[in-house]
Amino acid sequence: xxxxxxxxxxxxxxxxxxxxxxxxxxxxxxxxxxxxxxxxxxxxxxxxxxxxxxxxxxxxxxxxxxxxxxxxxxxxxxxxxxxxxxxxxxxxxxxxxxxxxxxxxxxxxxxxxxxxxxxxxxxxxxxxxxxxxxxxxxxxxxxxxxxxxxxxxxxxxxxxxxxxxxxxxxxxxxxxxxxxxxxxxxxxxxxxxxxxxxxxxxxxxxxxxxxxxxxxxxxxxxxxxxxxxxxxxxxxxxxxxxxxxxxxxxxxxxxxxxxxxxxxxxxxxxxxxxxxxxxxxxxxxxxxxxxxxxxxxxxxxxxxxxxxxxxxxxxxxxxxxxxxxxxxxxxxxxxxxxxxxxxxxxxxxxxxxxxxxxxxxxxxxxxxxxxxxxxxxxxxxxxxxxxxxxxxxxxx
Ligand SMILES: *Cc1c(COP(=O)(O)O)cnc(C)c1O
Numbered sequence: 001x002x003x004x005x006x007x008x009x010x011x012x013x014x015x016x017x018x019x020x021x022x023x024x025x026x027x028x029x030x031x032x033x034x035x036x037x038x039x040x041x042x043x044x045x046x047x048x049x050x051x052x053x054x055x056x057x058x059x060x061x062x063x064x065x066x067x068x069x070x071x072x073x074x075x076x077x078x079x080x081x082x083x084x085x086x087x088x089x090x091x092x093x094x095x096x097x098x099x100x101x102x103x104x105x106x107x108x109x110x111x112x113x114x115x116x117x118x119x120x121x122x123x124x125x126x127x128x129x130x131x132x133x134x135x136x137x138x139x140x141x142x143x144x145x146x147x148x149x150x151x152x153x154x155x156x157x158x159x160x161x162x163x164x165x166x167x168x169x170x171x172x173x174x175x176x177x178x179x180x181x182x183x184x185x186x187x188x189x190x191x192x193x194x195x196x197x198x199x200x201x202x203x204x205x206x207x208x209x210x211x212x213x214x215x216x217x218x219x220x221x222x223x224x225x226x227x228x229x230x231x232x233x234x235x236x237x238x239x240x241x242x243x244x245x246x247x248x249x250x251x252x253x254x255x256x257x258x259x260x261x262x263x264x265x266x267x268x269x270x271x272x273x274x275x276x277x278x279x280x281x282x283x284x285x286x287x288x289x290x291x292x293x294x295x296x297x298x299x300x301x302x303x304x305x306x307x308x309x310x311x312x313x314x315x316x317x318x319x320x321x322x323x324x325x326x327x328x329x330x331x332x333x334x335x336x337x338x339x340x341x342x343x344x345x346x347x348x349x350x351x352x353x354x355x356x357x358x359x360x361x362x363x364x365x366x367x368x369x370x371x372x373x374x375x376x377x378x379x380x381x382x383x384x385x386x387x388x389x390x391x392x393x394x395x396x
Contacts, residue, residue: 011199017315089380097208117149194237213247
């Protein structure tokens, strides 16, 4: 099967993805898919998007050869610097795209969920820029825990709706945001935070994140005259990894490696490694590898990096794993924390805890593969994690 021809018109990557929603929403989603496909081919739309990516986000983000880290571990390690984007991570790439799409669809409002608040801040930023109203659904526990991001969203003009149901965290926030969206879809667009959810969201978010891979391939060639042996990225929902993988998917000698969070260990509830430990199931309107118990109840996901703790994962990753075009490995909390300090101390770059998982795996890979070229997607910067990391160290 030709990977670039997927998803099919029903939103499936082989058996993954699809639209497990009611008929009204299906109709709306298919309309959005049609409009989106038209806009992709519309030069005004792509010009406007590219202008914003260049002058507002600060793209292209550079590829940096991590000289000190490479010398220490033996392989050549390169970093795609998504941490340098406005708002500090790759998320702005799709948030901006989604807000622009909302505007072109004639919508007045963006509805989104957020866990740690990173997607919320990126969405609130894009909504402010585009002059759209913005409702952010967030579990009450997260509202308390992630106060700096809640404050930022407020300054940016977003409404934060504190969700009181269930565990009061990300999963419930998505549930509530979907309920609200169902009532408001005529005037609002759901801006999902990763390559997840019902079709066409995984396809739309991948399109907006594919700028990472497109730039990375050109830059890597320019810098080294060759292709990387490995491309490594962390996987939560899977958007930054799909973004960088997309540039290399046809280069079959380049191995694509997604790194999942092993958290505290293999047991259910202690990690968020959906591709490694999940079974086929349905969450939030799509089919994927899903963390669930023997009875099929969805399990809470856990990782030290809150941007990675989602019990499902993008349908295209499930497909890439099935056809063995990408491989998925795990890194636990402890190794991610070590990599957080290692990159900070050797290169003067403080990575996000999410991205630290990819860095940790690249270091392991480097130890065993001297002289190979490893490209790591540094999905975000670690400013947001500093207070947490310092407290965590004390309590260890
Ligand atoms: C949200 C986030 C992630 C995880 O999301 P993906 O969709 O898997 O990319 C990774 N890194 C950073 C910095 C994030 O904020």
